[in-house]
Amino acid sequence: MFDRPQAGNRAVLVHIALSSQREEQEDVEELRQLSLSAGAEIVGEVTGSRSHPDPGLFIGSGKVAEIRALVQEQQADLVIFNHALSPVQERNLERELSCRVLDRVGLILDIFASRAHTHEGQLQVELAQLEHLRTRLVRGWTHLERQRGGIGLRGPGETQLELDRRMLGQRIRTLKQRLEKVRAGRALRRRARQRAPITTVSLVGYTNAGKSTLFNRLTQAQVLAADQLFATLDPTMRRLSLPSGMHVVLTDTVGFVRHLPHQLVAAFRATLEEVAAADLLVHVVDAANPEHAAQMEQVAAVLREIGADEIPCITVFNKIDCLDRGPAVLHNADGLPERVWLSAHTGDGIPMLLEALDRQLGAERVRLRVHLTPGEGRWRARLHEHGQVLQEDPDEQGGWSMAVELDPATWGRFRQQGLRAQRLEREGEFISSRT
Numbered sequence: 001m002f003d004r005p006q007a008g009n010r011a012v013l014v015h016i017a018l019s020s021q022r023e024e025q026e027d028v029e030e031l032r033q034l035s036l037s038a039g040a041e042i043v044g045e046v047t048g049s050r051s052h053p054d055p056g057l058f059i060g061s062g063k064v065a066e067i068r069a070l071v072q073e074q075q076a077d078l079v080i081f082n083h084a085l086s087p088v089q090e091r092n093l094e095r096e097l098s099c100r101v102l103d104r105v106g107l108i109l110d111i112f113a114s115r116a117h118t119h120e121g122q123l124q125v126e127l128a129q130l131e132h133l134r135t136r137l138v139r140g141w142t143h144l145e146r147q148r149g150g151i152g153l154r155g156p157g158e159t160q161l162e163l164d165r166r167m168l169g170q171r172i173r174t175l176k177q178r179l180e181k182v183r184a185g186r187a188l189r190r191r192a193r194q195r196a197p198i199t200t201v202s203l204v205g206y207t208n209a210g211k212s213t214l215f216n217r218l219t220q221a222q223v224l225a226a227d228q229l230f231a232t233l234d235p236t237m238r239r240l241s242l243p244s245g246m247h248v249v250l251t252d253t254v255g256f257v258r259h260l261p262h263q264l265v266a267a268f269r270a271t272l273e274e275v276a277a278a279d280l281l282v283h284v285v286d287a288a289n290p291e292h293a294a295q296m297e298q299v300a301a302v303l304r305e306i307g308a309d310e311i312p313c314i315t316v317f318n319k320i321d322c323l324d325r326g327p328a329v330l331h332n333a334d335g336l337p338e339r340v341w342l343s344a345h346t347g348d349g350i351p352m353l354l355e356a357l358d359r360q361l362g363a364e365r366v367r368l369r370v371h372l373t374p375g376e377g378r379w380r381a382r383l384h385e386h387g388q389v390l391q392e393d394p395d396e397q398g399g400w401s402m403a404v405e406l407d408p409a410t411w412g413r414f415r416q417q418g419l420r421a422q423r424l425e426r427e428g429e430f431i432s433s434r435t
């Protein structure tokens with residue numbers, strides 16, 4: 001379905017400052033990484049602020065002239081904007097620059113297209129690409145006449161591009177139906193796993209943090225690990241044996257990226273769904289990257305978005321071989337391992353992580369007595385969702401008295417968020433309170 005990546009495009013990158021200076025620098029660096037990841041050769045960069053913008057061009061005419069000069073001087077054949085452009089802006093800029101123009105959404109879609117390995121991943125990428133293309137087709141987009149190949153043009157091939165809007169709509173509907181089928185199959189497999197009951201652990205983290213390397217190191221599996229963004233696109237699973245003898249399923253996921261356009265988040269629902277269904281998350285952080293604190297925040301925000309922020313989590317600070325420190329483990333107030341410093345590359349600290357997984361997964365659950373007022377229905381729903389409710393009685397004030405079992409990490413988080421509860425040490429304590 002997809003054209004293979006073509007020989008490197010000579011690309012000029014354009015970044016227009018819209019926010020704070022520090023954020024801007026991170027954004028520029030990420031644009032470089034993404035462009036290289038897509039196979040482009042960067043031959044020039046234009047930065048600047050957005051003074052006197054022309055709404056039809058996104059930037060001002062002075063900037064356009066500056067970019068045009070650089071394109072000619074460097075004989076560039078592609079200009080990549082680190083922004084979302086409207087179809088009209090993209091078309092006008094192409095005319096003004098006499099060169100192909102790609103925006104951030106198009107660039108990320110292109111990378112996704114070249115990294116999709118499974119049937120489902122490919123369907124998802126094609127769907128996202130066609131939907132992106134459809135908005136452009138409607139307004140007389142000129143991509144249709146173009147030669148195939150090159151960054152931003154791989155994906156739907158020439159024949160697709162020649163389809164009119166109606167046919168495009170049909171193709172989108174067919175893809176959605178196929179995806180539904182694939183998803184139903186996956187949901188079935190997941191339910192079977194839940195019945196089995198196999199514990200699942202998901203690796204999450206910012207792109208390039210080292211998830212695939214750690215996944216390989218842990219499972220000795222051959223998952224593509226390349227120094228490229230999004231080397232992993234599809235959920236990849238392997239069985240992993242822990243020192244206690246417990247078997248878990250380890251899932252590798254696609255890396256998170258700053259400002260991921262929301263239509264792409266939808267396209268990667270499959271990966272994210274796996275994450276939301278996991279028993280434990282391992283958040284892999286590139287500790288050698290000076291921006292790792294900001295990256296951790298980004299990952300946390302995405303986890304909140306997909307409702308995975310209440311799953312117990314071990315944070316792995318990876319790449320300690322690049323830093324001047326040895327492997328280590330940090331425990332939380334309940335004595336459970338919370339942070340592990342290691343190197344997926346050298347294997348230093350891997351036994352500590354395996355031990356930590358065992359401790360977290362095997363940790364005894366905490367029994368609690370909780371009294372909720374009528375206004376605390378939200379807590380009741382969360383306790384049902386994340387714990388095992390052993391007993392629940394309405395009280396005279398319209399609230400509830402509950403006995404609940406939670407894993408220690410969730411209990412720690414709920415306590416921090418203000419849940420008041422009495423810890424029951426022995427089983428008899430709440431059984432006697434029932435009578």
Ligand SMILES: Nc1nc2c(ncn2[C@@H]2O[C@H](COP(=O)(O)OP(=O)(O)OP(=O)(O)O)[C@@H](O)[C@H]2O)c(=O)[nH]1
Pocket residue numbers: 205206207208209210211212213214224225226227228229230231232233253254255256318319320321322342343344345346
């Ligand atoms: N020095 C060092 N490099 C590492 C370590 N772990 C991973 N890397 C390198 O970091 C780069 C990214 O590693 P991957 O495992 O592909 O990262 P990822 O998080 O799976 O990336 P995405 O698939 O883009 O999400 C590769 O060049 C790895 O060789 C480590 O412990 N030390």
